[in-house]
């Protein structure tokens with residue numbers, strides 16, 4: 683541990699799986715006090731108990747503005763301040779240009795874009811009063827080019843990028859940075875329909891599926907290896923730490939070079955490759 687987040691506090695949504703889970707672990711190891719927000723209370727409470735004084739868990743469905751606001755308030759109540767909000771949670775979406783239903787649209791926008799907008803909305807006043815803060819949103823390379831994610835997924839993630847740029851421009855004067863990360867192909871349960879869908883798999887089957895996914899995703903990057911949750915956690919650490927203090931309104935692409943071109947084809951599941 684090097685204490686790069688010593689004295690800081692963070693709220694991480696989707697903190698019980700994949701990228702969020704790796705980020706919780708890394709932030710705590712770097713001296714941060716972390717509120718883990720998620721829907722899986724059993725796993726979240728177990729993580730918090732294992733991490734001790736440095737972590738707490740709050741139940742939060744990010745499609746509900748009131749629950750996002752409550753999670754932010756719970757963080758301040760538990761730790762006294764909010765230095766970083768990592769709006770990370772997300773999942774696959776349904777529907778294409780000629781098949782989407784109104785319900786698919788509303789769910790995708792609430793889940794992937796609304797959650798980011800309301801996170802900023804309720805974190806910013808607290809950070810303004812503190813005179814500093816770092817908001818990090820999880821976007822995706824699907825926002826940037828090609829057809830790597832679902833239709834609505836890609837559109838919502840493109841909105842995350844613009845929300846990040848604009849919010850950073852408005853909030854920078856108060857010492858608040860707003861940035862997003864665009865992960866490439868990262869081996870997580872999202873490829874199996876999200877952590878909820880994969881939670882029912884028996885552990886041996888889940889491990890075998892993850893090993894196959896990791897081999898498949900390796901084909902998509904010039905680095906010839908799959909992205910791992912830790913690869914994104916280290917980017918979030920950089921943006922949350924004082925080392926990232928002058929980075930604002932930025933989209934940090936962490937994809938092993940995937941969108942530069944070349945090796946972009948890889949097998950996906952029926953749920954689609956929402957990368």
Ligand SMILES: NC(=O)c1ccc[n+]([C@@H]2O[C@H](COP(=O)([O-])OP(=O)(O)OC[C@H]3O[C@@H](n4cnc5c(N)ncnc54)[C@H](O)[C@@H]3O)[C@@H](O)[C@H]2O)c1
Nearest residue numbers: 696699700701743744771772822865867868870872877957
């Ligand atoms: N894995 C990739 O290749 C990849 C690539 C680009 C972007 N992303 C983004 O990274 C983020 C994390 O995804 P991941 O790959 O770690 O997947 P994951 O399925 O392992 O984790 C997603 C987390 O979000 C939570 N979540 C989903 N819907 C929620 C809701 N309504 N309320 C609260 N929590 C909810 C899940 O329970 C889970 O904890 C997502 O925003 C995803 O779009 C992932």
